[in-house]
Amino acid sequence: SSELTQDPAVSVALGQTVNITCQGDTLGVYFASWYQQKPGQAPVLVIYGQNNRPSGIPDRFSGSRSGNTSSLTITGAQAEDEADYYCNSRDSRGNHPWVFGGGTYLTVL
């Protein structure tokens, strides 16, 4: 079972703001990174570290952390943001360096 917990599904109205959360014991120590995956495509890094966006990622994507919960926020969600979103961070179990959350499917209404 995953040590990073995500809600399976979230919805947002077009143009509104949505938070996708990720809970885990290690998130108080390590930052989460966030990946967007559309059907049939490889994952794409959208947020990492405190709140860093790779080149090409729109600034409506942002990240934050509070305690053991990390959040991905999309401000002004667009239709093309409909996708699966996965968090990733260091694993707390010895020689298991990394772990993914179970993923959240975002529906843009």
Next chain:
Amino acid sequence: EVQLVETGGGLIQPGGSLRLSCVVSGFTVSRTYMTWVRQAPGKGLEWVSVIYSGGSAYYADSVKGRFTISRDSSKNTVYLQVDSLRAEDTAVYYCARIQTSPIGADAFDRWGQGTMVIVSS
């Protein structure tokens, strides 16, 4: 330009073996952390294995003892030898580069397109 291209997937019977390859361009695999991540049909991402720049390797419990990660610096390629395959190993296998950080801000910043492994009789 950074590119990762996986090959080697296919249909294989239970108990069989495959060697997956990830040919890299645009950076040197021996100087970075490289990882394999898989995704079973309709399921989420599962971290599988990593090889550090220093050569240390780690595996998920689900594949430990059956999968082996390695690299060939001369070919700038990372491999995943997958042995004793089971039906539950059926998945798309992605290789990715890990950008590490001393402050715990790691990121899997570049991914290949994936290669499909189907384990079935």
